[in-house]
Amino acid sequence: MKQIAVLALAIAGIIHLYISPNHYSHAPAHGIFFALSGTAQVVWAIAAFVRTNRTIYYTGVALSGGLVVLWLLTQVWTPPFSEMAEPVDIWMILSKAAEVIAFFALVFFMNTWTDQDGEEQDEPKLGRNIAGGLVTAAVAGLIFYGGGYAAEPMLPALQHATGGAHDDSDGHHADDEDDHDDSDDHHADGEDAHADVEDGHDDSDGHHADDEDAHADDNRQQEVAEAGAMVMPFDLEKTIHVFETMDNGGLQQVVAKDAEDSEQIELIRSHLSEEADRFASGDFSDPARIHGEDMPGLTALAAGADQVNIEYSELSDGAQIVYASDDADLVEAIHLWFKAQLADHGDHATDHADGDGHAKDEDHTEDGHAEDSNHEGEDASEHHDDGDQGAVDDPTVHTVTVYKSPTCGCCQKWVEHMEEAGFTVEAHDMDDMTVVKDEQDVPSNLHSCHTAVVDGYVIEGHVPAESVAQLLTKRPNISGLAVPGMPIGSPGMEVEGYDAHPYDVVAYDEAGLSGIFASYR
Numbered sequence: 001m002k003q004i005a006v007l008a009l010a011i012a013g014i015i016h017l018y019i020s021p022n023h024y025s026h027a028p029a030h031g032i033f034f035a036l037s038g039t040a041q042v043v044w045a046i047a048a049f050v051r052t053n054r055t056i057y058y059t060g061v062a063l064s065g066g067l068v069v070l071w072l073l074t075q076v077w078t079p080p081f082s083e084m085a086e087p088v089d090i091w092m093i094l095s096k097a098a099e100v101i102a103f104f105a106l107v108f109f110m111n112t113w114t115d116q117d118g119e120e121q122d123e124p125k126l127g128r129n130i131a132g133g134l135v136t137a138a139v140a141g142l143i144f145y146g147g148g149y150a151a152e153p154m155l156p157a158l159q160h161a162t163g164g165a166h167d168d169s170d171g172h173h174a175d176d177e178d179d180h181d182d183s184d185d186h187h188a189d190g191e192d193a194h195a196d197v198e199d200g201h202d203d204s205d206g207h208h209a210d211d212e213d214a215h216a217d218d219n220r221q222q223e224v225a226e227a228g229a230m231v232m233p234f235d236l237e238k239t240i241h242v243f244e245t246m247d248n249g250g251l252q253q254v255v256a257k258d259a260e261d262s263e264q265i266e267l268i269r270s271h272l273s274e275e276a277d278r279f280a281s282g283d284f285s286d287p288a289r290i291h292g293e294d295m296p297g298l299t300a301l302a303a304g305a306d307q308v309n310i311e312y313s314e315l316s317d318g319a320q321i322v323y324a325s326d327d328a329d330l331v332e333a334i335h336l337w338f339k340a341q342l343a344d345h346g347d348h349a350t351d352h353a354d355g356d357g358h359a360k361d362e363d364h365t366e367d368g369h370a371e372d373s374n375h376e377g378e379d380a381s382e383h384h385d386d387g388d389q390g391a392v393d394d395p396t397v398h399t400v401t402v403y404k405s406p407t408c409g410c411c412q413k414w415v416e417h418m419e420e421a422g423f424t425v426e427a428h429d430m431d432d433m434t435v436v437k438d439e440q441d442v443p444s445n446l447h448s449c450h451t452a453v454v455d456g457y458v459i460e461g462h463v464p465a466e467s468v469a470q471l472l473t474k475r476p477n478i479s480g481l482a483v484p485g486m487p488i489g490s491p492g493m494e495v496e497g498y499d500a501h502p503y504d505v506v507a508y509d510e511a512g513l514s515g516i517f518a519s520y521r
Helices: 002-026 028-050 054-076 090-112 126-154 166-180 185-198 203-229 262-280 285-291 298-303 328-348 409-420 433-439 465-474
Strands: 239-246 249-256 308-315 318-325 399-404 424-429 451-454 457-461 480-483 503-508 514-520
Touching: 002 028, 002 054, 002 090, 028 054, 028 126, 054 090, 054 126, 090 126, 203 285, 203 328, 239 318, 239 328, 249 262, 249 308, 249 328, 262 285, 262 308, 262 318, 285 298, 285 328, 298 328, 318 328, 399 409, 399 433, 409 424, 409 465, 433 451, 457 465, 465 480, 465 514
Parallel strands: 399 424, 457 480
Antiparallel strands: 239 249, 249 318, 308 318, 399 451, 451 457, 480 503, 503 514
16 A cells, blocks of 8 residues: 555656646746645655655645645635636646545555554554544645635735736836846936936836837737747747637637648647637636736636637638627627737737738739739639639629628728729628528538628628639529638738638538639649
């Protein structure tokens, strides 16, 4: 039994040491505690392997059963130094299982143990030993829990996650600047500006404050990137996040900058698939680890997850999650959450809400048509010259009726793309796009952001004007065309600095059967 206890607690300690950096990003105090408790467990295992006495025995009970009791307390009540319980993952389950095994192994060992110091045990009484072990574990767990809360006000710097609130990072940064730059002329100017404020002259101080804010934002984004690298398996420098708000929720995408980078695409899909499952169960611990537990919208989403429809799907160059809810407060929480992620991820993310970051590609002329064959479209019978994209005989004959969210920036860009191609477009802002898609019988696996109708055909998503023109010319016996998701580089989804990704225009019929109408590479 002794050997089992030693091995089990050593395993628990090694696991705690292994996961302590990850928990540090969730809350610094938690990471430190995991590192200390893991070290104590490994040291105990070594000591117990060498010799056994009452002190070692009861210490082992506290380091096994006591930590299990502490974990149970933090799952029921708010843990110290945090507003959210530590996430339950495979490592946490393994460590708790090892501690439970160690605890009962120690209790049974105590029942047959002869003290190596020569002291004979009293008559073995298993019931008494179990009761004593449970009491020791309970007392140790309560001491750990209460001690954490007692230390919390004395160690405020350890209360928030590494990616904590903006206000905190701004404050700490300002303090660091004041302490570090006493001898710097630039800092002296800042001090003079501060003095000017006191005298009512605040112009130079305004510039200094702007510099401080910009520097703090850079530091914040760097902290988030470092924390994100511990949670997200893909490379932030090789991928881009898209956070598109919609009237009933939002669309989150992660796509590879290089559409041929199969390694990053697989990592994106694996991660987002797992995250979608966690979010649906109310587990938003990963965003909390990266951005901080006080991240806007996070608490509301975790509490109301059962009222949010969360749908994962794959893209050709990554994956996406669609969030939708009928609850206005939860929709607002999604929007606040997206806004915070956009601010924290900086250049690694985009929202497509306006023209910033969406300048036309260098390969396009001012009217939006391509000059080369970067998007060479083709169907089953012929190749299309992308230089003719949008060319339609008398396009004003065909009026395109578009239904979109009023907050969807990329939808508006697609409207402009169609107008530039010569179409007359009537745009309607809708509160619930799901109703529109259901009315138009758009297959769920082909959903995108906006839905359009033209001359009896349904156009779902960012379909190029060229393909719409070919549809109206050939008039095949189909229900419509769709570009599922929101591929980077499709009309309205151009992103400055990123190459267009390959995508297909899908034709589908009333039965939901589909095939490739055109491909853009």
